[in-house]
Amino acid sequence: MSDAAPPAGQASAPRTSDRKVALAQVLRQRILTMELAPGAVLDEQALSEEFGLSRPPVRELMRQMAAEGYIELEANRAARVASMNYQSLRNFFLAAPLLYTATTKLAALDATPAEIGNLKAIQAQFRNAVNRGDVDSRVYYNDQFHLAIGKMAHNPYLLPSLNRLLIDHARLAKTFYQPNNRHMQDDLAAAVQQHDEIIEAIERRDADAAVEIVRAHLDLSRRNMAMYVTPEGLDIPLEV
Template structure:
């Protein structure tokens, strides 16, 4: 079944936000996007409403739609909440051990590995997003799933560059992430909730190191001042 223009637009905007092609806080040009996806204003606004409900956009009265920001308060809440949400979701997924959904998780891991092998950082980030979203689906908890999905939006946006490692240390971290995914699948499949929660926390710690590095870059080098310069 072919996707409708609304569905195509909705999925494309999700990906563009996750990849930061539409940057945090950016105002969306309603007319341009409507023309780009062949939509009139009414169905486009319906797309915006769905994405705002999911946490991708913020709708402003008389000002249209903006990409959800990554301001300080949001980042603090993200860093505080991530371990709890990720560990709880993994624990619940291991307790449920869904059959068909487990196969979906394994397929998501294959997509993640394929994206890494291709060297496409963006595709790998989206595949990692899909992997963790699938864990959330397996948890089958109507309260945790919205929280996880909202968390994953910011985690994916902040993870840009993680899957294009330039140093040996960074390549080891990516390899470790793959291994943690595989171990989490095994823990869920064997019905080991405590192990699944612990693996989710280990995986978060790996991601957190990258995120904190991105949020706290090295200072710019000092520019030498020639003798006599800067004096009043």
């Protein structure tokens, strides 16, 4: 597929690299918002046609996204969206407190004023999405909020694990951010307030307070997520 410049007077078609970036963004969004369900087969041919790409760049992108944890690749099988089974959920609930408290504590110690300003901007978008009732944007900006804190920790060992954790957190949160009773609505309002409190603790360099707030924040959201994903009578440990 050629990326040569078009004749004068004709509009330039998107380059292969741009179309590949667009496909990556759309696939990640469809997976995180559960438009593509866990375990769903990805139609390589359909994606190639939708984004005007040949098969090789689509396959290359599939390998990249498999390495990131979005997709599962197996020999002689079509690519599938990463599954969410009992073991993966158990691992999530065990790892989340470790990673979120570690990154939040380090962010409180090392964040720059510019990074804190960026976190406030993300929180404003999150609050607006909650107020509008925009579920997909709620999920997206919550993901961006915790990712921004992970980056503020300035620790290359923690960030890859946080990135992987956030994939499943976003998919689980799709339920939390669609409250179906007053209790869940109150919890969602509390989660917005806790985001503000986390920012305030980071801004005043109070690492202990930041950790306590993020623990309460996790406890709030995981109660609702566990209630949705855990069959009655199945005990998934929520504490390490």
